[in-house]
Structure formats: structure tokens, C-alpha cells
Amino acid sequence: MLHFEATLLGHLFFGLSLLVIVALLRKNDGLWHLLLLGSLGIIFYASSLVTLFIGWEMMGWSGYFILSKTARVSTLQRYILFNLGGAFALLGAIALLFSFMGSMMLCDIDLTLLPVWALHSVSALVLIAVFVKSGIIGAHDWVVDSYQEASPLFSAVLSAILSKAGIYLFIVLLLKQPHDERVLFELMAWLGAITSVVATFKAISQDEIKRLLAYSSIAQLGYIITALSLMQAYALEAALYHTVIHTLVKLLLFVNVAAIMAITGKERFSELGGLLYRVPLLFVLLVIGIIALAGMPLLGGFNGKFLLYTALLEEKRALLLATVMFSSASAFLYCYKLVYGIYLGQRPHDESPLHVSPKSYYIPQLLSAALLILLGFLPALPTPLFSAIGVEAGFSALEFTKPSILNSPFGSFNGAVLMSAFGVVFVLILGLLQRVHSKAKAAQNAQDISYCGEVPKAGVNLHFGYGMGHELGRIGFIAFILRRQSRRFWDYLNLIVGDLSILLRSLYALGTQHILLLSLLGFTLLLLGGL
Amino acid sequence: MSLLLFILLPLLAIFLMPFYRAYLHYVSTVLSMALFGLALTCKAALPLVERVAVDLPLAITFELSSVSWLLVTLFTLSMSLFSLYHLRFSSNKALFVGTNMLLVGVIGLVLSRDIFNIYIFFEISSISAYLLTSLNQDAKAYGGAIRYMIIGAFASLFFLLSIMLIYLTIGVLDLQMIAQRFNLIDEQVQYLILLSLFIALGIKTELFGLNFWVPDVYQASRSAVSGLFSAMLSKSYLFLLFHLAYLLHVSTSQMAFLTLVAALTFAVAEFSALKSRETKRIFAFSTLGQIGLIALALSYGDTALTEAALFLIIVHALAKLMLFLALDLLERRLGSTKSEIFARFESLFLMAVFTVGALSLLGIPPFAGFAAKLSLLKGLAGLEAYGAMALILTVSLIEAAYLFRLLSGFRQGEQKMVVTLSPLERLIFGVMMFALLLLGLMPQPLLALCQEAAQAMLGGYHAAL
């Protein structure tokens, strides 16, 4: 029943899962997490479609039971229905593949043998599964609520690992197989780009931290989906690189937020602020996280984006690239909101006592921060692995000179030079400004600021965390994006199905005489009508 | 050893009831387990044919083919689990008579090889079902029983009509001979016979259009009894309906009609369950849905699909029996079967039972339902029945919606009542859960048996594709 095979791709994805889950393992629901890890192992090392599917479903329901400890019922229903919908689509694709291939082994799949309609159907069904898992816009309805209501550490697992299963699925089922499906991939490329734009603006307008992170997760997966749709060696590298980075970044950010929630007990920007000098290490870690998330140079986050951009340039997909770059630039806003809303600005008025954060929160953050810095210094470090995975998938090998130089067909850059230049310049300027603290007086209190030439009264809200991003709603097209909600569609669908259910159910409330009458009527009609 | 033992032993037990009035539950348990053991030993000797009394055409013939063996084993196993579960309750005459007669009825239905005999067991199983429905002895139970009785009588009427027509036209009652001579009958009469059989067995099989009474009856009965109906009664008729259909070589268009009815049964029942707030009713709808699914698979007359259907019959019987028994346990403790009860009890074990049962029903790996659904989909894919595949997958989502809503009830509610299970109950449910898991992980041995059975069941029937 179960067939396994060790592949580099599997090692990569399972390695990431192992890293995240082990880093987040806690005593209270460790068993479920291990089950989850096991199901991920089944997925990533599966060599038959059935095995893959078994892992896929186990991942779905073990996630459900972990989530069920904290989430509301409606969220749970959404989680499981979307995930099962995706899983059943996958099952449909598997059955369809089986009917043409006569085998369930991954190695026997040859998509070129499929007639056109079957190829379209299989691709579409697999894409549904991928989109649901990755939360591509339209199928993202479950993502945000689940992330918000999951326990802080499980949100990290959801975002860092579970959302990547879709990426793996796509690579294994569609990317590795030669075929000439293009229409759907074109659609997918744009869906990914649009997802990243929409989710970015949605993220900016959120007040809950975890909702912001959830939308940012969706946006990042949008980039990966766009990269994958190009079906090209460097684009695959971009997707894999971005996957790795996003896993690290989201691990860092969610754990950071978890630590903040443990310390303050608050989870909204409007209730937080000014924690910088209370927990400076957490602040620095978060800044590292958002620099990587925003994809700025110096840290690893830039590398994935760089590869994606060059791949898009190579394919001459100018508009797609502009959309992606636009969304990436817009991401600065929510990145800044994240760091400002929690750490900068003023403490809120209802200052409640702070708890000490558990030390264990620091380990995963330090780990991923270190890895992000390492990848910033040596951006091509994982290139040989990605290259080998690409070769496994039938692409040509990637260009690799040395770990500090990341190559792409559209240019290369040297991470070590970049990082050293930054370090040297920073230190020089710091040296220039020595004697910084000499005579400056520390600000007396929260009101000791330049405030329109006055001193603000106590009680005036001096923290802007909540308001940040609200003015975006006044810009026409952003307001248009913010007003769209797929939730309405799904609610409407739910309503229709529910009404249909009540209508059909009334059949089963018929009286005995009516049932008999109906049976007789049916008998007569069939008798007269014949078959 | 005689096949008659399967029928005579329970009947004998019923007749001798006065001698052990206080130990009926023990007798029932020992008896059903003995029958289960007996069934297992018969495996080597398949197929067994036994003719009682006079010559053809009036002989009473029993046949234990590999398919009826599979079903008899399933029925005796279900009965054993049911009786084991009832061990801790006091001896109950009506329950003893009802269940054992039901066992006789369903075993007789799958063993009999002549149509009049089938009618006798048809009636035995019906009467015992009425009896079991009224077990609770309250207005609801009697109401349900009477409703069941009226509709059952209606079904019997049509069954008798078809027997009459067959005997009038070809003068035989033995199934094999009917099959041989069926072509001799005037085509219109043929159609009338088939239609009457469809109405009679359709009511009993609980197919769409004829199944509107089912949820009420299930709701009126005790949960455990509903489990028995679900595991045994409907399954035996399902077998009978398609056995006759294959034997009489119904036309392709008639099979297509059955496919349509089955699909409707499946879809309508699952949709109806969506908004229900009564667990027993939800499980009843789910049973209807699964019956529709099994019928859908059987209606293609294809070996692979029949194999999948038989596997699904077994898996569903196990899962549903487990769910209904667990519900019975809750009903006894909490006095209700409304879906709110899920929020009112505290028992990790029972939660696991419901979860495993629901996941298996849904066909979610690694439980047995998945193996069934997978082989079903594989079979459908082999026939290029993509519409049916899409239907199954879509409707399964509806099924997931209500089953997971039930499961999500666990984590609501404040004051929870701690429900403890006796070691025996733990054992019963544990074994069933383990079986569902095992069948999910290693379905091949059972699938092999099902394949053998499928070939026996289809006989010479091949759908003209």
C-alpha cells in the first residue's frame, strides 16, 4: 500500500519540516505534531500516488485536530472543508491519471500520453489542491482565520510548513512531468501575481498581528506559484529558494509574535507598541525577519526574489514582473507596520504588567535568523542542491561558481561583497559619529516629543499602530481590492447548499400514505413509460 | 455440517427461550459467535450447495457461494459484536427474539436459491425488524414500527406479485431455472416482473424514491438496533437486488436506471443530512448515502467495481455498527441523540471511536473507508465513468461537512459528563477501530476475498459496455 523513495526534493522539504516542527515541539500536543511530521514524511517521500494521498489526508486531519484545540467551529469547518475539497480534487486527479496510466507509481506517470481534455482536467484538479493548500486568492478563505485562531506556535507550523505541501505537490505532479499544458499555467502565473498584490494590501489593513502574517504568507506563496508556473530551471530554483526563505522567515516571525503574545497577552497592533527597549533582542530578531520578508538585499530574503525577477525577465514577462515587483514593494508597508506596531512608538495607556517570555521562544528565532544571515552572506550556498533537484526534475543544471555569488541568466551578485560593504560602511559612519551619547538628554516621558509645538496631554493616543494603512482605503484601486471578499461567495454557496439540504430533507418527512402513493405513482409511470 | 445450521440454530435458540430466560444475552452472544466461527470454517468448502426436501422445481435450495459466505460472515460478526455490546445489560426477550430472527432472516436471504424461500426470509426479516423497531415501547417506537409495517407490507405485496407472475409464466421458483427460462416470458410481463421486484426490493434496499421512511424508522429504534439494520438488513437486500439483476440479465438501460437511482440515493441523502441536528438521523442519512454509493458501484456490473462495492459493504457495516453502538452508549448515559450531546460528554476513548468511524465513512486515509473509496474510484476510472467520479467526490465534501460538524461538537460545552467505558466495551470498540485501521493499511487480503466474491456474484453477467 505504501511506497517510498528518497529524493533530493523530498529531503529538502522534509528537512524543512523537521527543522520547524522540532524547533516548535512542546510537551502538551507533541504527539499530534509528531503525527503531522509523519504525514509530511509520507508525502515528501512517497513514490506512489496513493501514498502521497494518504499523507496528504493525514496532514489535513492531524492539522484539524491540533487546530480544534483553539479555533472556533466555523473556522474548523472552513479549514476541513477547504482542505478536503482540495484533497478530493487531488483524489480525482489521481483516479483520472490511473485510468490512463494503469499504475499508481509516480515514476510511471507520463503526462504526454494523456489526451488534451484529460491533461487539462488533471492539471486543473491538481492545481485546485495546490491553490487550496497555498491559499491562492479565492481559495484562501480558510487560511486567515485558521492562522489567527491556531495557537501561536501552530500558526508557525501552518504557515512555515503546511502551506508548502502544495508547492511540493505541484513540483512532483506537474513540474517534473513533460507536457505541453500552457493555458492553465498562464492563468496560474497571473493568479499567483494577483494573489500577492491583493494579499499584500489586505495584510496592510489588518489590526491583528497574526492576520497580517497570514495574508503575508498568502502573498509570499503567490510569488512561489508564479515562479513555478514558468516551468524553467531558474524559476524552479527561485521557487525552492523562496520556499526555504519563507519557511525560515515565517518560523521566525510567528515565534516572535508568539513570544510577544506570551509576554503581553495582546494580539492587536492597537493594543501594543513601544516594546523595543523592554525586549530588544526580540526586536532585532523581528527586524531581521522583516528585512528577509521584504526581500531586501543583505539577508537571504533577497535571493529568492532576485531569482524570481531574473527568471521572469528571461521569459520576457514584463507585466507579470511589474505586478510582482509592485506587490513586493507594497510589502514594505506591512513589514513596517509589523515592527512599528509592536516595538516602536509609545506604550499603550492601559499598560498591563509584562510576563517573562520563555527562553525556548528564542531558539527557533535565533536559528532562522542565523540561517537568513548566512544565506545573505553566501547566497549560492544551496544552489548545488537546487540544481540537483532541477536535474532530477529534468531541467538543465544551474550555473554555480562559488557560494558567495548567486548567478542567474540575467546577472549575478556577490552576497559577501554586499554584506561586507554594508558592515564596513556602517561601522565607519558609526565611528564618525562617536561620542554619540555625550550630552544628549534622554527623553523625560512619553509626552517629551515635538508635537505641533505643544506638549501633548496625558491620555492622547500617541501610538499610530492601529491607524497605519487605513488611509490606503481612500485610494481608489486599493479600496477596490480591500472591498473584495471571497468570503461572501463562499457564504452564499453555503447558504444555497443549506437551503437545498432543507428542501431535500423535507422529502423524508413525508407521511406514510404519501410515500406509498409516490411509490405507486412511480411504479405506474415506469410501467407505462417502459425502459 | 449443514448450511441449515445457520438458520436452525438461532430458531432453535428462540424456541428454547423459556429454559434460559435470565441468560438470553449470554446465549445470544455464544450463539452468534459460534455461528461466526462456523462461517469461518466453511471458507475451505466453498461453494456449498444444499438441497432440502423434494426435487426441483419445488426444492428448497441453499447455496453458500463466496459472496454469500462473505456476507454471512459479516452478518454473524456484526451480530457477535452487537451481542457482546449488550452483555452488560439485562436479558431482554424482545431483543433476543428480534435480533436472532433478524439474523435468520438476513442469512436466509443471502443463502436461499429459490424465490419463494427468499420471500419467507423476506417476511421473517421484516417482522423481526418491526419487532426491533418497537423495542423502546413508547409512542415514537410504535409509530415507527407501524409505519415500517405498512410500508413493509406494501413491499411484500409487490414481491408476491412478481413471484406469482414468474410461477404463472414459467412454473419454476428456483433462481437458476428462472434465469434459464426468463427469456421465454413475454417481454412486457418480464418488464412487469422486474419492475415489481425493483419496487419491493427498492423499498427494502432503501433506494431513492422508496426510502423516505427510513430516517423516521431509524430514529424511532434504539441506536444499537439502527446499527444492526444498517449493518445487516439493508446490506442483505442490496445483495439480493443486484444478485437478481445479474441473474436475470437485466438490460443495459435498466442497469443505467439503477445507476441513476443509486446516484440520486447517494446525493439526496447526503444533502439531506447537512442541516440535521439529530445524530441518529444523520447516521441514518449517511447509511442511505453509503447504500446509494454501493448500489452505484454494483449497478455497473463490473468485476472491479463489484469488488469495491463488496469491500465497501463490509467496511461500512463495521464503521456504522461501531458508530451506532457508540451512539447507543451515549444515548443510554445522556438520554438524547441530539447532536448537542457531543458537547456534553468527556471521554477520550469515545471521541476516538467517533472520529475513526467518521473518517472511515468519509474515506479518509489511513482508515478502511479510504481503501474502499480508492478501489471504487479506480474501478470507475477504468470504466471511464468520470461523471460518477465527480459526483462521488463532490458529494463526499457534503458528507465531510456534516460529519466534521458533529466532531467539532467535542470541543464545545462547559459542564461535561465523564463517560467511562467498561473494559469489555473498550475491547469491542478497540477491536472495531483496529479493524478499520488495519483494513485501511492492508486491504489486500480482504480485497482478494472480495474479488473472488465479485466474480461469483456477477456469474455470467457482463454489462454490455
Add this chain to the structure above:
Amino acid sequence: MVLIDCFLMLLLAYGFGFLYYGLYRNLSARVHGRFGPSLAQSFFDSVKLFVKEQSTTFGWMFYAGPIIMATGAVLNVLFIPFINHGDSLQGLSSSANLIVVLYLMVLGPLGNALGVGSNGNPFGVMGITRGLTRLIALELPFYLAVIGVMIDAGSADFSAIFEAQSQEMNLLKHPLLFMAAFISFLGFMGKSPFDVVGAPQEVYSGPATEFSGKFFALLLSQSAMFSFAKLLLMVNLFLGGADDLGDLVLKTFVLFVAATFIGSVYARFSTIQSVEFLMRIPTLLGIVGLALL
């Protein structure tokens, strides 16, 4: 060798930065009918401020902000080649490419935002939000143009971009892309109508108000150098780069004067107006320009 090169580049950027800043103050004063300060006034201001102390402090992050910002500006200067051929005045540009430079340009605003955020002044953050919002809109047409340039050159390396312009500069080859980029460029240079108010107009905010003394000097210097880097980038992208130092001065000066004059005559858009304008006309120009590619 590289170090000397870098040092020279910084020196040039610093000198030209302040020269242009003084020119800007003069030119815009003339446009407004005033005389304006002397050409070197800003330079003297910054030198004087360097020896002054900061008056109030809000902690180390408050100080780190301007330093990161200045680091970003310096890095930009170092990674953009001054001359379109040869080895001199190339800085570190061979280790990076256009995409890296585009992203390095955001490093400064990040440091700024972090520093301002840590001072506890809500208006400062309001200014940052406005700045970032406008930045989003500015970048869209600019990216469209840059993508066009990179696709045309077939590479993101500066040398390839110069190579592609050796016959005909991008300004003439892709006028629409240039127009899109130039409109954004006005905003990047902080020119009306796309500038964001700093101190002391309208909203009393911006980094310059809370920072005083040497930090203010640092901010002034980095702003001058950063402006020069942006001019340089435009020259490299659309005017074919500079053949020699004279060419560099000429080309940057032309761009600078154009930007200054336009900035002097227009009134400022509100943030929302400028975002909506940038999302429409220059974006459309950019898309049409890409379509014509």
C-alpha cells in the same frame, strides 16, 4: 585600488550632492522670485552641524536609524558605476546589478522609518506611512521602465545596459519608458508635485525635526549623496551613462535642472492624489512603452 575608487566616488558624490543641493535652493528661489542662499550654504550648514550635539535622545534605535539610512545612501553610490566603460569609478558595481541597486535604495527609507518610529512621535510615523504609500506608487511606473530597459539589454548588469545604449540611448529608443521613469524620478527626488511634506509644513513631522546636531548633518549629507545616486541611476539607465567626468556632470546637471524646474512650478499633490496620478498616467505610459518593446 577598489578602495581608492570607492573613496573617489564617495568624494564626488558628496561634493556634487551638496553642489546640486545649493543649486537647487538657488534655482527654485529664482523661480519663486527670491535670491536664495549662497551655493555652499548647505555644505557649510552640514559641516557646522557635524560638530553639534543631539539634544534629546530616545534610545539606541533612534540613533541607528540615521546611520542605516546613511549606510544605504553610501552603498547606493558605491554600487552604481559613474562611468560607462573602463575600470575607474566603477566602485563595487561588478559585484551587483540593477536589481540589487533598486532594492538597496529601500534600505535608507527602512532605517529612516525605524529611527523615526522609535521616537514616539505619532506624526513622524504618519509621515513615514505617507512616504511609504507614495513610494509604492512611485515604484510601479519606475519598475515598468526599468524592466523595459533590462529586457532590452538582455541583462540586469550595468555593463550590458551601457552596451545596449552604445548606439542610441534609451531616452531616444524608448521615450515612453523614459517618461514613465522620469515622472517617478521626480517623486524619488522629493520634487513637487509628488513630494511628501517634511518639517515644518502642514504636519510637524519628519525625521529632520527630532534629529538635531550631527544626526541632522548626517541626514543632510546622506540626502545629498542619495540624490546624486538617483541622478546617476537615471543617467545610466536612460542617457547611456557618462563617457567621462565632464559627460557625467553635463548629463546629471541636465536631469537635475529639469527636475528642479518642474518641481518648482508645481503645487504639491496630497499623498492620495499623487498615488492615483502615478497609478494612472505614468503606469499607462510604462505599459504602452513595454508593449512597444
